[in-house]
Amino acid sequence: MANMDKSKQPEQLSLFDEVVDGAGAPKPTTNPEAEKHAAEVVRLRAEIAHHDQIYYSEGRNEIEDYEYDKLVRELRTEEDKLKKKDPNHELLTIASPLNQVGGGAVDRTGETVRHAQRMLSIDNTYNEDELLDFDNRVREALSSAGELAEASTPVDYVVELKLDGIAVSVMYEHAQLRYAATRGNGEDGEIITGSLSRSPNVPNKLSDAFAAFDVLELRGEAFLTFDDFNRINNSLDQLNKKPAANPRNLAAGTLKRLDEFNSASRRISVRFYAVGAASGDALPETHSELLSMFAAGGLPVNDTYRLCHGINEVIEFEREWEHKRHELPYPVDGLVVKVNRRAWWDILGTTAKSPRYMIAYKFNTMRASTELLAVTWQVGRTGILTPVAELAPVQLAGTTVKRATLHNYDEICRLGVRVGDDVLVEKSGEIIPKILRVSEDYVRTGKETEIAIPASCPECGGAVVLSEGDASPYCQNENCEGRKRAQFTHFASRAAMDIQGLDEASVRLAMNGGILNDIADIYYWTEAQWTDLLRRRASDANVKGAEKKEYKLAKIMVDEVEESKAAPLHRVLFALGIPQVGATTARDLARTFGSLENLMATTTEDLEKVDGVGSVTARGVVDYFADEAHRKTIDRMRAAGVRFENTLITIVAGDDPKANENNPFIGRTLVLTGTLSSMKRDEAKNRLEALGATVSGSVSAKTWAVVAGPDAVGTTKLKTAAAKGVQIIQEEEFLRLLAAAEDPIA
């Protein structure tokens, strides 16, 4: 696929022409300070306009994305300075490219808009039998409505590749762009006009082919090609920002950014595939004609679609693309099958959630074969050694996979895999890639080597023993550098104290630098020490231009460490890495004992009275707190201001059968935002209500918590929650709470 279509209308360019022309010769004023900034504004606007011009008209770049973004940031700064020196300067009366969206469009990025027509979801199928079932249902419904001579008459379908991006609605009134929005919950979407209108595929004005429509709401998919995904990620890397995991996440994040004027938003591609609301003119009778009309009118469509006569041709298409999709320069996760004749859509109708005239077919999870180059053993915080497969780099689901988990030695034996084998690797979603088996067609050369348990710890050289339970190899050395590094990294991890700057690389540097021997040390580091650490981290990682950022980052680190002092008791207990105490047990302990003092003073007998705590865990907890070194760490943390405050309340079971101490939801009001990956919104609502909770549509002071799906970024609900101090529960935590509440241990 071409990197972009040349469908951008001239309006986009005239916008900048006007800015440049109008700003060409600022009149001298009596304020030389202001004129210095004015000259910079003129220069930067012209330079940005130049780069936009060649990008939109010729599809090429003279500078790297991060250099473009640097120009944008400089312009923002210069405009601010000019405003301070001379608020009435004529340059400021000419709209800056930074604030332009295109003629009259609505840009209130982040706000919600009620869709003119509901954006339905599509039912998914995963195999050919389900496609045949769909076809049967369609033919039976049409023949009983008298539309088909007999139920066996084949129906025409249009099959399209399902691009893996973000569904968008783009509203035009009298051919003029009004707004663009995400699908949201189907009823209300989030406005993304600012970022989406920067895509070369979204015209500010529709061509004459659509002139007769008063209203025309286009539906399409916004996505990133693998090339553009890699470019933006490189650019994020240059800025020392965390790269995105896959093109879909990056597209979503880019579209929802508030400062949408950047190089990334320019790289968003869009393909249109449907019409929502429409008035003023008639739409074609068939879906294939609609797609032709789009293409003829200059709107980008994915031209791989095919008109199929009968379901068997659909299945042929599916088998063909099951393999061919891997050669595409953009991510595709399935197919969409639609009945071609639009008049039949009304006859077939919709269920509560999805139309009966179309269905999605999901391809299998991404798999690929590659060579197993080596196996390395990673030391975990408890000393356990985990085998990690080092692979010849392979492209999977839009990312380069170089490593995969092998879980444990048992798994290696079960797979019978050897170094040098060709192995089948699977990656699904965000999960760490794993090895499924030795590739079926691989013939061993005899040079492959068996994978052996290491005789000594790769980190400290200490003796390795096999655990009695699962025969996993352990490093027993309490002072093993590798174990400590894993413990410190765990302490700072998101689920624990959430100090994001203290990742494995920082921990390694800090330990090598001698400033991190005990986790309490981080509470005594100065900003200068953070700056130094981050500088060395940046130079290690070879991050260009990062030097200037350390000062700011160091400030953020200091803030994160400061914030972590208020982390609730259960999070700190989990972070400390007490043997056998995972996130759930940590909550149970905090809820039962109420304070760190009580927990430290308790006995194994009392501990075993806690639901889910057995004798091994009880022993582990008591031994942990009996250790002088651990007590000293806790004392130093407390002296530095860590509060160890319990925030979990115990709900006393009364007559209400829903009440149990694991049910935090009873009597509380929750709000859902974003899409949960594990269940539909209705299911979440029903399950919460069954637990005695109320699910509300908006956040108020009475809201106990907002549950956020993984795609919920900067939603109005999240912003309101943050403003009102309402807690936000991520999906993972929500599922845990839900499971515990629904299945209380008797």
Ligand SMILES: [Zn+2]
């Ligand atoms: Zn070791």
